[in-house]
Amino acid sequence: xxxxxxxxxxxxxxxxxxxxxxxxxxxxxxxxxxxxxxxxxxxxxxxxxxxxxxxxxxxxxxxxxxxxxxxxxxxxxxxxxxxxxxxxxxxxxxxxxxxxxxxxxxxxxxxxxxxxxxxxxxxxxxxxxxxxxxxxxxxxxxxxxxxxxxxxxxxxxxxxxxxxxxxxxxxxxxxxxxxxxxxxxxxxxxxxxxxxxxxxxxxxxxxxxxxxxxxxxxxxxxxxxxxxxxxxxxxxxxxxxxxxxxxxxxxxxxxxxxxxxxxxxxxxxxxxxxxxxxxxxxxxxxxxxxxxxxxxxxxxxxxxxxxxxxxxxxxxxxxxxxxxxxxxxxxxxxxxxxxxxxxxxxxxxxxxxxxxxxxxxxxxxxxxxxxxxxxxx
Amino acid sequence: xxxxxxxxxxxxxxxxxxxxxxxxxxxxxxxxxxxxxxxxxxxxxxxxxxxxxxxxxxxxxxxxxxxxxxxxxxxxxxxxxxxxxxxxxxxxxxxxxxxxxxxxxxxxxxxxxxxxxxxxxxxxxxxxxxxxxxxxxxxxxxxxxxxxxxxxxxxxxxxxxxxxxxxxxxxxxxxxxxxxxxxxxxxx
Numbered sequence: 250x251x252x253x254x255x256x257x258x259x260x261x262x263x264x265x266x267x268x269x270x271x272x273x274x275x276x277x278x279x280x281x282x283x284x285x286x287x288x289x290x291x292x293x294x295x296x297x298x299x300x301x302x303x304x305x306x307x308x309x310x311x312x313x314x315x316x317x318x319x320x321x322x323x324x325x326x327x328x329x330x331x332x333x334x335x336x337x338x339x340x341x342x343x344x345x346x347x348x349x350x351x352x353x354x355x356x357x358x359x360x361x362x363x364x365x366x367x368x369x370x371x372x373x374x375x376x377x378x379x380x381x382x383x384x385x386x387x388x389x390x391x392x393x394x395x396x397x398x399x400x401x402x403x404x405x406x407x408x409x410x411x412x413x414x415x416x417x418x419x420x421x422x423x424x425x426x427x428x429x430x431x432x433x434x435x436x437x438x439x440x441x442x443x444x445x446x447x448x449x450x451x452x453x454x455x456x457x458x459x460x461x462x463x464x465x466x467x468x469x470x471x472x473x474x475x476x477x478x479x480x481x482x483x484x485x486x487x488x489x490x491x492x493x494x495x496x497x498x499x500x501x502x503x504x505x506x507x508x509x510x511x512x513x514x515x516x517x518x519x520x521x522x523x524x525x526x527x528x529x530x531x532x533x534x535x536x537x538x539x540x541x542x543x544x545x546x547x548x549x550x551x552x553x554x555x556x557x558x559x560x561x562x563x564x565x566x567x568x569x570x571x572x573x574x575x576x577x578x579x580x581x582x583x584x585x586x587x588x589x590x591x592x593x594x595x596x597x598x599x600x601x602x603x604x605x606x607x608x609x610x611x612x613x614x615x616x617x618x619x620x621x622x623x624x625x626x
Numbered sequence: 627x628x629x630x631x632x633x634x635x636x637x638x639x640x641x642x643x644x645x646x647x648x649x650x651x652x653x654x655x656x657x658x659x660x661x662x663x664x665x666x667x668x669x670x671x672x673x674x675x676x677x678x679x680x681x682x683x684x685x686x687x688x689x690x691x692x693x694x695x696x697x698x699x700x701x702x703x704x705x706x707x708x709x710x711x712x713x714x715x716x717x718x719x720x721x722x723x724x725x726x727x728x729x730x731x732x733x734x735x736x737x738x739x740x741x742x743x744x745x746x747x748x749x750x751x752x753x754x755x756x757x758x759x760x761x762x763x764x765x766x767x768x769x770x771x772x773x774x775x776x777x778x779x780x781x782x783x784x785x786x787x788x789x790x791x792x793x794x795x796x797x798x799x800x801x802x803x804x805x806x807x808x809x810x811x812x813x814x
Contacts (some may be wrong), residue, residue, distance in 0.1 A: 250701040256699040298632070307635050316633045341730060342764045344637035353635040381697040383734065384727030387761065436765055445758060446726030492810040524665040526695040578664075617695045 251527040251579040254591045257621060260378045261491060267483070284321060284332055284349055291315065305359070307435055308429070309455050310609020316356040324352045327362040336369055337376030339437035340383040341444055342618025346372055346436045351428075354435055358428035361421050362447035366625045369484055371396050371429055374485040374621040381618040385487050386439040390519065391451040394429065395458035395488035395531070399473035399600055400481030402625055403461035410461035412603030415491050415533075415610060446552055451490050458488055458609035458612070459570050460601060466536035467600035468543025473622050475549060486597065487618030489519065494609040502542040503555055509534070509609045513589055516571070518613045520589045521562065523574035525616035529595040532556060537606030557593035561586040643740075643767040649803025650745040654684040659715030661708075661735055662722075663693045668780040668787045669722035669749075675791035676719070676798065683799075684807045689715055698730060712739050717802070721749030723758045723772075724780060724814045732760040733770070740767055747802045751777035773801040 268622050277334070285470040291301045298315040302308040309552070314320070325348070332349035339346050375394045385392050398408045409418035416423075433439040434573050441447065447454070464471045473482035494512045508618055513530050514521075520528035534542065546552050564572050564581040572581075580587050590596055597620055602608065650656070658680045660673045675690040691711035696704055712718065718739035723729035729750065736748040748770055750758040755774045764768040775794060779787065799806055 251719045253695060253700050258698050258702045284633060286633040286635075289634060290629055291632050293628045293630045293632075305636075315630070316635060317630055318633065322634055341761055342637065342639045344639060346637070348635075350635065350637060352687065357635060378701065379697045381701075384696060384730055387730035387757075388726035390726070398814065436637050438637075443760055444757070444764065446729065446754070452657070526700060616695045619697050626733070 252582075252591055255529065255595055257619060259378050261340060265456045265595065275334075283479050284318060285482065288352060292336070293317065302357070303327045306440070309430065309434065309599050311473040312429070314358045314359050316353040320356045321349070321352050324356055324362045324365065325349075327488065329366040330365065336372050339372075339376055339432075341386060342438045344438060346376070346432065351432060351536060354431040355428040358431050359424040360428040361406070361424070364421060364425045364428070366481075367396075367398065367402060367406065367425065368428055368432075370483045370623045370625040371485060374483060374623040375429075379619040380485060380487065380621050381615070382437070385615055386437055386445060386620055389446045389448045390489060390615055391447055391449050391454070391490050392487050392618070393451055393453040395453065395460070395612060396429065396481070397472060397484040397486065397531075398461040399464065399471040400625065402481040404492070408459060408461040410463040411606065412605070414460045414601050415458065421454040422459040426453070426459040427455065429457050432500065441463070453488065453490065458491075458584045460533075462599045463536055463601045467539055468547060469549045469552075469598075469600070470554060472597070472599045476620075476622040478622050478624050481564050482622055483624040483625055484597075484620060486529070486612065486620045487615035488531065488612040489615060490612070492611040492613065494611060495607060495608070497607060502545045505538050505542060505553065506555040507559050509611070510556040513556070513560040513611050513613070514562050514568060516562060516567065518589070519616040520576075520614065521587060522616070523571070523578055523580075527591050527595075528616045529590055529597055529616040529620055530560065530614055531597045531599070533599050533601050533610040533612075535602035535606050535608060536600055537604060539600045550593065553593040553596045556596045556598070557588065557590060560589040560596065566597075639764060639766060641766050642763060644769040645771045646771045646803070647740050648743060648745045650747075651803065652805045653680060653717075655686045656716040657687045657689060657714065658685045658717050658719060659711055660717070661689065661691050661693060661711075661718065661720040661731075661732070663728060665728055666722045666724050666780045668782060671784055671787050672775070672791040673721070675788060676795060679792075679795045693731060693735065708735060708738060712742055712744065713778045715744065717804075718744045718746040719749060719798075719802070720746065723750035723754045724777075725754070726757075728752045728805060729757050730761055731759055733765060735768055737762065737765045737767055740770060745802060747771040747773050747798070749773045749775060751775050751779050753777040771801050771803075773798050
């Protein structure tokens, strides 16, 4: 084996077009029963419904909004969407994820109706074969799909990109993230201890990780635009949790990037495992730091290159058993280093965070999950 | 108490194949395919010993196929490699289900073999036995044969793992529905 570079496959998600009902009467005008899901009689009080839903195995422990027909129909009609559209087949069950199922789970999570286009795009993104949801939903790792949002929809939905954007900022992001998590549970069939073997799990497996980019404060083009999608878009990333990097010393761009890059390179991350042939890494740079770096490095490729070079380990530093396995796989390069990602392009950078600066955030990758960017329409 | 009707948020797969599929039968002259992976050295050691045992039992050949990255161009290459491997063997032994994602992919590849009507046995460690069966059922084939090795396994040294391989071979033969005695008689 030698260095495996990350190149997208040609296998792309093909959502099977399927109509169960006539479109003649429009999404909010039909009187026929076009919602295909079974009905259950339940107490509609939030606490009692939550207890009922937990008994059914639908819940995550937080309060759930009862997905009544009225709520589901309203959610659909506000978006002018038909419930029977199949968005994707989700592993491990290869279950049909319809708009109806997305909406039912979004209602339960407390997500606003305006979030449906984002949720549909996110489901499309995680269902792409290259995202490797098959392994991600089953793994012992703590990974969960993170959603990084670009475009005007950030502000319409109130997705945070300033102070506390990775968690703590009040708004719709936790409910939207939670909706995707409930979809993983109830549609994809990811159940802790049953189909998910995650050893420790993660808070992101409850509320997701739903963050936007502070595009106005970024010296570079928005993340999604750099990945080929302008405007409203979601970028999904198989994230293992957040790591904080503090730097109170650096002054120059290369100094900041060296500290961030070296911090990303810890021996136990999946990217350095002999079991993982390649990985990416996500790095959030705060707007103060981004401005300093951007003055000297207006090209994102240069930023990625410096981060990539620093996100490496000396093979000599590893003990012989780990080093030997990586050596056998051809992962040690001629400079004696093992790089976290195969190439600089695999370092995914976004600008967000508060104006207090000082910190960067890193989200390490599950491994063979390849980041996906999908337009929100 | 206000009651009403709520919509079910789940989906369920209705189809299921409960049959274990064809028995491996007499091993004489058969090509055994062992699926290994990039993660478990203990599974490599066990596969080596089982390969020797299969040959002693009359198998004409034992082929190995190693699973690696399952996404991107690497994943496409793996998929092509798996299909070619399955087309070249008579019996599939697929492992190792010893973690979350690797159990998922082990069962995935075992289901691919079983779908071709190859006598197929997945191999799991004890901690991942139920998980393997659950994933197989969710994949539409609850009858998939699963042979169970002790757990933990990969943390053991080779001198501890080799006896496990030898000790389990006869039991593997039973799980596979294989017949060594008949084969030996035929060879004699």
